[in-house]
Amino acid sequence: MENLTVKLTNIKQNFGAKEVLSIKELSAYENDRIGIIGENGQGKSTLLQIIYGDLTPEGTVQKEIEFNYFPQIAEIDELFHIDMLDWELMSQFAIPENSVQTLSGGETSKFRLAQVLSTYQMGLLLDEPTTHLDQKSVKKLVEELRYYYGTLLFVSHDRYFLNQLADKIWEVQDGKVVEYEGNYDAYKQQKEQEEIERKREEENYLQEKKHLETAIVKKKEQAEKASKVSNKKKQQSIRPDRLSSSKQKDTVQKSIQKSAKSMESRLAKLQEVTPNKNKSEIIFPTPKSVEIHNKYPVRGENVKLTAGDKVLLNQVDFQFGLGKKIAIVGDNGSGKTTLLDHIVNHKEGIVLSPKVVFSIYRQMDYKFFGEETILSFLLKRTEYPESLVRSILNNLNFAQFELNKPLSALSGGEATRLSIALLFTRPSNVLILDEPTNFIDLSTIEALEKLMVNYKGTVLFTSHDSYFVKEVADEIYKMKEAKLPLISKENI
Template structure:
């Protein structure tokens, strides 16, 4: 049996004035590979910090039987090297020997430093951020051979599915443990959803039956109350009721109705499962395109300084398709998207193209408007459709009435995604949109892309995201753009 590496007991975690979740008891063991999932702002990263000992005030709640290495989501880059650094892994991760590292290269360097100092416990917070597909493959392979307890936060479903043997889900102020991979977790959640739907239907049917029975008794009592004396004399009571006065019979009827009412009040309420309407985003007639290829290039060369990123490439991005541009760090994906946004003269771009670009918008949201009013000012869509989008993004009916100038960073990010899709456009460009958003928001983004009737061009290292959204995949390899 695997030895216990950590036990969490009686943890009541909060951040500032915000209560996050409570844990009665939760344990991890040697060779557990645990992925922590949940919405942004629910405490995933804070939990890792508590386990790592970064929050001394919670030490009494933690029993550690293993030493842990900890990779925070954002940390100082220390490029100093010594004999303990695994130079062979550094080479395989394709980290250049220079001071100017890209975001993905910085993450790789920090990972190599952590993995070079082996301990029986390893905590990783969003370890795939900015890392290209090949880097993620190498990291997965490295961690597959890791012996010890691995606990990590990630929004990359392929990464989770490749490594996790358990899922800790933070939701509704508590942590639930699921056994298996991410696919297993999703299957269990679907079963839970179906079971909740069955229980809710059963609850509503029984409640309606009792309410009908109560109404029947009340109608009977009221009828008895309003009949005249002669009509009362015509009522033939049963043998049991024969000795009772008509007033006593009426009281018994009211008593039955009260008894049924009490049964209804004592029923254990089953919450209605969340249901979401299918999204269809209409394209405005004002931006309707008829060009089969709104974005094209012939023998296009892309340089940054003296470095050639793309050498005489040609492509045609078709109307209404979802186009993924993939490739390693530094190959030119973001630069290509930027050239399209700026409508470089080397491209053939339909004159009716109207491009919208995903941006972090929180710093621009200074309005007192509610979320739903703010979005309605930027769209031709109906309010029910806009509200459906917000529900899919995890906003409740009450939350959509919050002023946009008081939103948290995570909430503002979700609103900025909604804003992108409600605006009048026919081409949307997304550069690594899944960075720093939670799984629920990623799934909502996938639904938005599927419902959008225009062309979407995006880059992403998230394998699941690409598989679920892209109609066509282009990869930048050796200064060429190859269609798969």
């Protein structure tokens, strides 16, 4: 029999007037490895805080074990206990023995993870533990957690991480939590099967609805016809021997009306199946202003790239093809962002086609103000038709009624999605994206993948998300030992 470790019963968590979570019953057991997914703002972090004890909701939280907790954001000084650290783990994560104030974003995340993993509890809660980690560190973390024995619950948008560790998925949506067996790929298969079933139910509903509506119209026509015949007979002199015939016609009319009402009742009781919003296919035209025919719009000749005394690239040549999706990968500190900046600023060794027009996305680069609407804001900054702009926004999960929302009212997640929309609606032929998957949810990541694949120009991007790289990239270059070799997808 499985040993219960935590059980949530009749949980309600509100922030002001907004109900964030409403959970009737949810349980985790010893050795469960549960990946928690959902769109931004749905309550994933809130769920972990409730389990850990940082939040006290309505309802009952039954905990049979203690949990260690890695929050998504925390000041490193608050977690710094030097005498408790596992120095072997620190070494494996390649964390420098510097003052904590000098650590990079990736090094800070690894330091915090090492601190949490240095002490053992029967439960472990991790909130976006792979943020800022390079692929090498993500793989090291996966290896470390494979040997963790206890209840592991983790929030993540990293599909590789979810596939490697999760044996259950908790999907948080509209305040509810639905459990699926298996890892992320298994979850996707189950969701696809649910969609097939939902479409079948929708078709059955529409067929039954049409059948009943047609039958009701016919019955009403029959009742109206019988009524006219009955009224006509009543106006005629009716002999005694025909009285029974007239009454029979009245009875038939009432029977038809009763049948019609019965059908109307069945129609009213039909359980409506609401069709899902279909994402329209994105077909990017090429505006005349950014047409380009150079086979290799971005090239490097004897590029030398340094950061202080460190040589990042040493006399490297490269050429990035027209229309290709180019991923640049490498460990933290290898110089990926520096290379993108070097290209965009047309520095020494970079050869650009004279017609190159960049559109650049940097995480949290945009702040939106004012009362202008989302749609109006984008239409003023694009040569694309309104139908395509609407299609891009639809793919990024903006409902049609939200397009008139003022910029000042956007949430953080909405602002990020609008930033992505702006990237694709600006006239350009080369996109630059530096770690675009950081801090965005899975549905937005998958929408971004689709937009990048359909974009007709050249795309240069960096990412530590190996799943994302494999889905999008035509070519992958790895910055390592001052070189930039082309590698296969199997080697990232």
